[in-house]
Amino acid sequence: MEPSSERFPLTRHSVVLAVRSSDAPQRQRAWERLVEAYWKPVYKYLRLQWRADGEQARDWTQEFFARALEKGFFDRFDPARARFRTFLRVCVDGMVGKEREAAQRQKRGGGVAPLSLDFAAAEGELAGLEPPAPEQMDDYFHREWMKSLFEGALRELEAILRAAGKERLWHLLVRYDLEAPGRLEKLSYAEVGRELGWSVTQVTNGLHSVRRQLRERVLARLRELCSDDDEYRAEARALLGVDPR
């Protein structure tokens, strides 16, 4: 799926709630946003938790999101009872259970229009990964969800900066935060400045600017994926590392 701020502008509406909308276009857009945020965590979850092979996990991921739209899986979501990602995992588990039962009786037929999801990339990320212990699966799914959220925001930011001819800002973020994470091995401002032909002050200002823009996009996406303000506040604080007192 290609993120596009024009196609789905930053908004504070919750896509978790909008996916139940009676307005078909709105419902479709919300569903696309949910697929973008959750398909990779779901795929990896199926591979690791259900021990599905790549092909099986791919089919189930496609099947799950297609059915979610067609049969209104997400209509049953109650924000008062659980977080959306917890609810989604329960839905995935339920679907896989039924699929396995059905597979005993007959081979499932096609009929579902496939989504354009980069399963090869997801599979590549799983290569060499030690499967998490069952009790760590919650944490794993949560971390994958966070990665998916950040990746979506990064793709969006990259597209915007490139379109605006600000590739050096994007370069700065990639070099400083994505390629060389961790303070000990981090490049110096002067070193990155030399690469870009910038002064140290321009580097620090640029870094603040591009991080702020990324932050806005991460938070906007997070807000869409939460059902209300309270959940959003709690998630925002957890995502950006605030210690609970």
Added chain:
Amino acid sequence: MNDADDATRDAASPTPSRSPLSDAALDQLRAVLDEPDLGATRYELREPLGRGGMGTVWRAFDRELQRDVALKVLDEPVPERAAAMAEQLLAEARVLARLEHPGIVPVHDVGTLPDGRVYVAMKQVRGERLDRAMTSGLEEAQRHRLFARIAETVAFAHSRGVLHRDLKPQNLMVGEFGEVLVLDWGLAVALRGEAALREVAPAKAEAAEGEARAGTPGWMAPEQAAGGPIDERADVHALGRLVDALWPDGRERPLRAIVAKATAAAPAARYATVAELAADVERWRAGAAVSALPEAWPQRFARHYRRYRAAYWLIGTYVVLRIAFELWRARVAGAA
């Protein structure tokens, strides 16, 4: 967008391709996305020192005065709440600014960052949090000295019409040279009728009568937890808990009596002031009678004996020897 953005309007530079987000990159982004933009200030960001309920404290370098400071920067997760949080942070800074005492961290500066977040620059204190110092072990004399200084600082704040409301070891710092600092005045409120504080921090003044519920469970007084009216005795309660934490194995009756009185459920049953509590702890240290434990004569004698053991033994030995001598002399006289 700032100048740096404008300087990037050049698509000629090669842009590295991006691989899938690694765990390390995710952690890095989560850590840096909230870094404050100090570009328009006199400070340079160094590293985070800690996080609190409202914001993050950073070590920063003051270019003008060439010194390190602690910079408390407000978190701003939700714009609608930012104004109220900014008001609370400013109120804390104003409360601190009027509490000039060696046991309270001085405020240097307040301001607003380009992104709208409020910051407060304070003296950077070096030392160890009391809860950590306690786990590594404190000498008996050191515990007494620390408690006396903490009590003195809190009593000073009370004398200026300010209640701390969140006293606990995590909010107390033991400095490099044994000094004690009472930190985190974010929940501080005015004592009833304290007009001066109303001028600098009206929101906090109101909080004393209204929202008093804030605090830390296990440390705050019952009336504070219930959201009722509070006064100095709420802080007395927390300091009673602190006495208990400083001497967790203390089984002496006077110590238990001090803790029981300071942490009594009814405020009227507690010490009326922090100074009274501190005086009782000092009496206990000196082996004198404490006000929290009325004594019958056997207890008084036992305490005297413990305190003046050497003198009692000296006198006792003299008496025994004298009696023995008199008996011997009487016997010799009788024989003669």
